[in-house]
Amino acid sequence: MDNEADVFYRQIPKVELHAHLNGSVSLATMEKLIARKPHLNIESSRTAIHSGQCRTLNECFQVFKVIHQLVDSQEDILMVAKAVIEEFAADGVKYLELRSTPREETKTGLSKRSYIETVLEAIHQCKQEEVDIDVRFLVSVDRRNGHEVAMETVKLAEDFMLSSDGVVVGLDLSGDPTVGHGKDLLPALQRARNCGLKLALHMSEVPSQKEESELLLALPPDRIGHGTFLHPEVGGSDGLVDKVCKMNIPLELCLTSNVKGQTVPSYDKHHFQYWYKRQHPCVPCTDDKGVFCTDLSQEYHLAASTFGLNQEAVWALSQQAIQCSFAPEALKQKLEQRWDELRPHILH
Numbered sequence: 001m002d003n004e005a006d007v008f009y010r011q012i013p014k015v016e017l018h019a020h021l022n023g024s025v026s027l028a029t030m031e032k033l034i035a036r037k038p039h040l041n042i043e044s045s046r047t048a049i050h051s052g053q054c055r056t057l058n059e060c061f062q063v064f065k066v067i068h069q070l071v072d073s074q075e076d077i078l079m080v081a082k083a084v085i086e087e088f089a090a091d092g093v094k095y096l097e098l099r100s101t102p103r104e105e106t107k108t109g110l111s112k113r114s115y116i117e118t119v120l121e122a123i124h125q126c127k128q129e130e131v132d133i134d135v136r137f138l139v140s141v142d143r144r145n146g147h148e149v150a151m152e153t154v155k156l157a158e159d160f161m162l163s164s165d166g167v168v169v170g171l172d173l174s175g176d177p178t179v180g181h182g183k184d185l186l187p188a189l190q191r192a193r194n195c196g197l198k199l200a201l202h203m204s205e206v207p208s209q210k211e212e213s214e215l216l217l218a219l220p221p222d223r224i225g226h227g228t229f230l231h232p233e234v235g236g237s238d239g240l241v242d243k244v245c246k247m248n249i250p251l252e253l254c255l256t257s258n259v260k261g262q263t264v265p266s267y268d269k270h271h272f273q274y275w276y277k278r279q280h281p282c283v284p285c286t287d288d289k290g291v292f293c294t295d296l297s298q299e300y301h302l303a304a305s306t307f308g309l310n311q312e313a314v315w316a317l318s319q320q321a322i323q324c325s326f327a328p329e330a331l332k333q334k335l336e337q338r339w340d341e342l343r344p345h346i347l348h
């Protein structure tokens with residue numbers, strides 16, 4: 001990618017709505033963690049998928065297991081979360097919704113509650129240090145862990161929504177899409193929705209989740225992660241597409257993640273095209289910038305170069321993401337203003 005274009009994508013203000021904390025850990029931070037835990041004997045090549053490499057979905061999920069071994073104490077989480085926030089800010093991200101699955105680790109005394117508290121502390125410290133980014137947090141439910149854990153996580157998210165000064169805004173449903181069924185998690189997701197948590201749900205990330213997607217759409221979610229197999233050309237249906245369009249549910253689209261995870265065969269076949277052509281709200285996101293060796297500027301650059309978007313269109317894409325966020329109205333307005341002020345300096 002040439003330099004001049006690179007500068008443009010880095011300069012434009014951006015909104016990141018789909019970033020898993022432990023998948024976003026950079027190589028530099030990973031090396032610090034590895035140095036802290038030499039006994040684990042983990043090589044940094046095992047925690048990322050480099051350019052040109054592709055892995056099966058199953059292999060990708062193994063990577064998270066390795067990372068979780070390296071990030072298992074409050075000290076680790078604080079370091080990782082601060083670094084991730086600072087890196088997004090350095091990439092020109094002005095508003096970030098970070099998501100993570102609360103975990104407990106008996107050997108380090110980590111509880112699910114202290115896990116969330118530590119992420120919130122990292123967000124707080126970045127604010128105090130005047131890192132130029134607004135951060136909100138989504139609590140993740142790992143679909144693999146079933147109904148009971150999901151319900152427990154929702155209750156925790158509810159508590160923090162009420163006590164975190166508006167930092168905890170929603171719930172994410174994620175985890176290996178080939179494991180578990182969304183129908184078992186409906187009561188927990190319904191409860192989250194009823195108490196005012198926003199829902200960002202991974203949906204149709206793999207084929208043959210049509211029935212599950214129907215059920216999840218009935219909630220309905222406030223945003224959809226991936227939605228790779230929703231449309232009829234790839235085994236979804238017009239019915240699913242109609243619902244998503246009628247309810248105007250934004251899609252979080254992660255090009256590199258889908259290509260490296262091999263759910264999409266190549267960039268030009270990415271479903272960004274399908275939805276963008278329909279003028280449906282599409283938000284480019286990184287998913288796991290550490291694991292997939294990308295950043296948000298690169299994702300915008302890829303979308304633009306693959307689908308022929310000019311600078312105006314790229315700007316509109318990044319601005320549209322503000323309205324797709326779970327930020328309160330006042331913050332959305334502040335961000336819109338920021339975009340308007342920056343525009344004449346960046347767009348020529």
Ligand SMILES: CC(C)=CCNc1ncnc2c1ncn2[C@@H]1O[C@H](COP(=O)(O)O)[C@@H](O)[C@H]1O
Pocket residue numbers: 020021022023057058059060061064099100101102140142174175176177202205257258260261287288
């Ligand atoms: C394997 C692959 C292609 C990944 C991209 N697609 C994904 N689909 C579903 N869940 C995900 C994905 N990437 C990350 N996650 C979730 O995020 C977790 C890592 O971040 P965290 O520990 O929640 O902070 C993973 O264990 C998984 O539960």
Ligand SMILES: [Zn+2]
Pocket residue numbers: 018020174202225287
């Ligand atoms: Zn994801």
